[in-house]
Amino acid sequence: MSATVQQQSSSSSVGDQLAQLDAARNLVLGDAAYYPQIVQGILPIIGATARHELRRWGAEFLAETFASPTLAMNTKESLSLIVLDTLLAMLVLEEEKEKETGVLKSVVQFAASVYPLVFRHTITNPNDAATWEKMNTIKTRILRLWDTAAPGVRICCIKFVQKVIQVQTPGTIADPRRPDQNEISLALVPRNHPLIPPPNLEAQASGLLDRLLNIFQENTSDAVLVNATLNCLGILIKTRPSISNKILTSVLAFNPLKLANSPMTPKIKIIVKSMERTTRSLLLNVIKRNASGPLLGRIQQHLDRLMQSRMDIFDEGTRKRLLPPEPTDGLDPSKRMRLGADFRGTPTPPLRLPPIPPLPMGPTSIAQLFTLTADEELRNFDVQQLPIDLVVKITLPVLHRIDQRLLDEALNGIRSRYTALSREQRISQSSTLQGIDDDDDDYEPDFQPAEDDEQILNKLDNAPPESDRDREPEVALGPFRLPPPSPFTDEELEDASQGTVMRIFGFMNALDEPPPAKRPKTGINRLAASNYDRDSWITVIARLATRASVGLETIDDDIKPEDSNGAGRVRVTIGNKIRESLYVYILEDFRKRIDIAVGWLTEEWYNERMQLKAGNDVVLRYEKWAIKVLDGILPYLDAKDNRVFTRYLSEIPDLSRDLLERVKTLCLDPERVQLVITSLHYLITLRPPARELCLDVLEDLWRNYDDASTAAAKILARWRPTVLQQQGPKNGVGPDTKIARQTDTGQNGIAMVPT
Numbered sequence: 152m153s154a155t156v157q158q159q160s161s162s163s164s165v166g167d168q169l170a171q172l173d174a175a176r177n178l179v180l181g182d183a184a185y186y187p188q189i190v191q192g193i194l195p196i197i198g199a200t201a202r203h204e205l206r207r208w209g210a211e212f213l214a215e216t217f218a219s220p221t222l223a224m225n226t227k228e229s230l231s232l233i234v235l236d237t238l239l240a241m242l243v244l245e246e247e248k249e250k251e252t253g254v255l256k257s258v259v260q261f262a263a264s265v266y267p268l269v270f271r272h273t274i275t276n277p278n279d280a281a282t283w284e285k286m287n288t289i290k291t292r293i294l295r296l297w298d299t300a301a302p303g304v305r306i307c308c309i310k311f312v313q314k315v316i317q318v319q320t321p322g323t324i325a326d327p328r329r330p331d332q333n334e335i336s337l338a339l340v341p342r343n344h345p346l347i348p349p350p351n352l353e354a355q356a357s358g359l360l361d362r363l364l365n366i367f368q369e370n371t372s373d374a375v376l377v378n379a380t381l382n383c384l385g386i387l388i389k390t391r392p393s394i395s396n397k398i399l400t401s402v403l404a405f406n407p408l409k410l411a412n413s414p415m416t417p418k419i420k421i422i423v424k425s426m427e428r429t430t431r432s433l434l435l436n437v438i439k440r441n442a443s444g445p446l447l448g449r450i451q452q453h454l455d456r457l458m459q460s461r462m463d464i465f466d467e468g469t470r471k472r473l474l475p476p477e478p479t480d481g482l483d484p485s486k487r488m489r490l491g492a493d494f495r496g497t498p499t500p501p502l503r504l505p506p507i508p509p510l511p512m513g514p515t516s517i518a519q520l521f522t523l524t525a526d527e528e529l530r531n532f533d534v535q536q537l538p539i540d541l542v543v544k545i546t547l548p549v550l551h552r553i554d555q556r557l558l559d560e561a562l563n564g565i566r567s568r569y570t571a572l573s574r575e576q577r578i579s580q581s582s583t584l585q586g587i588d589d590d591d592d593d594y595e596p597d598f599q600p601a602e603d604d605e606q607i608l609n610k611l612d613n614a615p616p617e618s619d620r621d622r623e624p625e626v627a628l629g630p631f632r633l634p635p636p637s638p639f640t641d642e643e644l645e646d647a648s649q650g651t652v653m654r655i656f657g658f659m660n661a662l663d664e665p666p667p668a669k670r671p672k673t674g675i676n677r678l679a680a681s682n683y684d685r686d687s688w689i690t691v692i693a694r695l696a697t698r699a700s701v702g703l704e705t706i707d708d709d710i711k712p713e714d715s716n717g718a719g720r721v722r723v724t725i726g727n728k729i730r731e732s733l734y735v736y737i738l739e740d741f742r743k744r745i746d747i748a749v750g751w752l753t754e755e756w757y758n759e760r761m762q763l764k765a766g767n768d769v770v771l772r773y774e775k776w777a778i779k780v781l782d783g784i785l786p787y788l789d790a791k792d793n794r795v796f797t798r799y800l801s802e803i804p805d806l807s808r809d810l811l812e813r814v815k816t817l818c819l820d821p822e823r824v825q826l827v828i829t830s831l832h833y834l835i836t837l838r839p840p841a842r843e844l845c846l847d848v849l850e851d852l853w854r855n856y857d858d859a860s861t862a863a864a865k866i867l868a869r870w871r872p873t874v875l876q877q878q879g880p881k882n883g884v885g886p887d888t889k890i891a892r893q894t895d896t897g898q899n900g901i902a903m904v905p906t
Contacts, residue, residue: 165202172196172208183221190216190230199240203254210241210257217264224268231268235285238262242292252301259296259307262289263314267335270318273347274340283346290315294359306379312359313383319356320391334390360387360394367405374422377407378429385433389440399446402433403453411464424465431457507564510572520568523561648725652732655695659688693751696729697758701767730776738783742795748780749802756804777803778810785813790822797830806834806841811848818856827852828862835870842870850874 172193179185190213197209213234217227238261245255269286273279290311297308322336333339337356340349366373366380384402388395407426410419434450441447508525522530534542639647737748755773762769781799788796800806800814814830817823834845850871853863867874 165204168196168205169208172205172212176212179216183219183223186216186219186222187226187230191233194234194237197241198237199244206241206244207254207257209237210254210261213238214257214261214264217261217268227264228268228272231265232272232282235265235269235282235289238265239285239289242289246292246296252303255296255300255304256307259293259304259311262293263307263311266290266311266314267318270347271335271339274344277345280346302373302375305376309363309376309379309383312363313387316356316360316363316394317387317390319352320394321353322391360397364398364401367401372410372422374425377426381426381429381433385436388437396446399437399450402430403446403449405430408457408460408464411460415464420465427457427461507568510568515572520572521565523564648728651725652728655688655692655729656732656736659685659692689747689750692729692733693754696726696733696751697754700724700726701758701762730772734776734780734783737780741784741787742792745795745799749799752777752780752803773805774807774809777805777807778813781810781813785817788817788823788826790826793826793829796826797833800830801833801838806838806844808844811844815848815852818852818859821858824856824858825862828859828866832866835866846870 175189175193179189193209193212197205197212199206201209216222217231238258241254242258242262245258266286266289269282273283273286276282293308293311296304297312298305300308318335319337321338322334324333324338337349337353340347340352342349363380363383366376381402384398388398407430408423410423413419431454434454437444438447438450444450505523505525507523510519524530733747733751737744737751741748752773755776759769759771759773784796784799814827817827828849831845831849835842835849838845846867849863849866852859853867853874854860856863864875
């Protein structure tokens with residue numbers, strides 16, 4: 152009695168613990184931040200000494216935790232070191248004592264998720280030999296279970312082996328500077344690592360792969376293991392190109408229909424179909440991911456052979472039964488009639504047209520006039536619902552096969568309907584014209600003989616049309632012209648221009664910017680704006696700003712007119728609106744959009760040159776906007792923007808002294824002096840038309856800027872050595888003074904110190 156009570160209390164205690172554990176699981180599923188606390192709290196409860204139900208729950212929870220995508224990788228790595236002892240204890244207990252399949256499957260899946268994390272920890276911690284030794288022990292025990300455990304556990308072991316092969320095989324390194332973001336593989340391991348030498352691990356992975364692929368030659372009757380292996384191979388083919396050819400060669404040598412040669416029982420039929428479907432899915436996915444691989448031809452041939460063999464084996468029993476042969480010397484009354492057969496018997500009566508129903512009372516529509524059937528469903532069917540091509544496909548064969556006699560009868564019936572309907576309408580119109588009133592038929596003060604129908608019809612034929620009787624006399628009208636629209640006010644013009652520009656830039660922002668690797672390489676003879684992408688729209692927008700207003704603007708347009716209050720007001724044009732929007736768009740991310748600035752300014756410069764060549768009055772805007780774009784990006788330039796700054800100065804079509812004077816102001820910041828010197832050196836070397844102008848700026852830097860004098864002297868020694876040979880002090884202020892930073896007073900001002 153006491154033992155029964157103790158057992159009931161123990162079972163109730165386990166039930167309460169499972170309920171609390173389920174509540175903790177629901178908590179972490181709602182917020183992944185609680186995973187570290189919950190995992191460390193449940194380890195004493197689900198250990199090797201716990202009840203079977205608790206250990207099963209714990210194994211499932213840990214396998215789910217380390218497979219969860221919401222938990223960060225760094226957190227998983229730190230937790231894997233904590234749960235490693237529990238994992239080893241649970242694996243030893245389930246393997247040696249109970250061998251409970253459910254717990255053992257969860258433990259192996261748990262180990263498959265933990266192995267890459269411990270591997271990465273060992274890479275960064277080569278002195279932690281104890282952790283790697285525990286993981287090696289776990290791996291050895293799971294590999295031993297691979298051949299002896301139940302089928303469900305062996306499937307999980309195959310998944311573990313796939314993870315080991317994937318980790319211990321070199322993979323691709325996306326960014327060598329950030330190893331924590333790269334995929335965990337043997338490529339991250341140093342060649343001289345003391346715990347995990349790459350040659351040994353790669354040899355072990357190769358042996359495990361051979362053992363994994365060996366199932367295609369030995370045990371092809373176990374469809375469960377074969378399908379599990381095929382499903383795991385897809386990931387290895389995708390992520391490890393170095394071993395993909397070996398895997399594909401083994402799969403192509405595997406014949407899933409081999410068992411079809413034995414007596415075809417329902418079980419064997421299901422096994423063969425399952426393996427063939429899984430093999431075909433794997434090969435189709437390989438073709439879909441890599442449509443130009445070296446084994447593409449062999450894979451396609453193998454798929455064709457599988458399809459043909461499958462049809463020969465399985466489709467024979469599912470084909471439809473053929474119709475029995477029909478008599479050739481006559482017609483069976485129970486069969487359908489065969490056309491063209493030589494049959495002597497009762498002749499078939501000719502087809503007759505059903506009687507044509509009379510027209511309904513009241514007004515008659517065209518549809519009712521041509522409707523010859525009495526079936527209400529056909530009458531109510533709306534033929535307009537059918538597409539015109541379908542109507543043509545139905546009508547042409549019907550007209551080709553219809554009996555001419557039946558068609559003539561139908562046409563005669565419609566003709567008689569139309570004649571009767573026309574006669575009734577003419578009689579009714581005649582009665583209306585003569586003012587016949589039924590109430591006055593009895594009163595006839597002046598007897599006149601009544602006209603018959605023929606006289607009435609003749610009178611109607613000679614009468615003028617009704618439309619002519621009711622028509623009013625024509626009036627000579629002159630040509631009609633719409634009044635001209637009222638001119639736009641300045642405010643309306645500004646609003647319309649702003650709306651147009653916003654729509655253009657809104658559409659352009661909706662287009663994705665193509666990565667540099669996928670941009671087509673266009674030559675010098677390319678057509679602008681021909682790809683319908685973002686670059687094409689930038690070209691269109693730049694040309695709208697520069698060329699759309701050609702001939703509509705004059706130099707006086709840049710003068711601010713005065714309104715009624717005498718205040719200056721800027722004249723608004725759509726070109727200026729586009730320029731302002733382009734300027735803002737470039738400054739939002741000038742490092743990536745510097746090519747847009749260069750293209751826009753090139754269009755401005757080209758338009759000015761073409762207008763000046765044609766002798767037109769043109770508003771010069773190139774230099775204004777080139778300096779404005781430079782002023783916009785100067786405050787945000789740093790020493791790392793060497794390429795961006797040099798590209799802007801070297802690719803814009805014209806350099807002016809005012810623009811280079813703005814560049815010279817960067818030398819006030821000692822950290823950006825080298826940026827200016829490098830850009831000027833590039834211009835002097837590779838842009839000869841601007842060489843003298845850049846040398847003048849460089850000479851001024853050598854004379855007046857202390858931080859730039861050393862670097863400038865190296866360039867001047869090659870291009871203007873006579874400047875460096877000048878001797879004697881330079882007195883005065885201006886070009887013969889040096890600008891130095893005032894550091895002794897603790898201020899940020901600039902002092903003029905004579906040399």
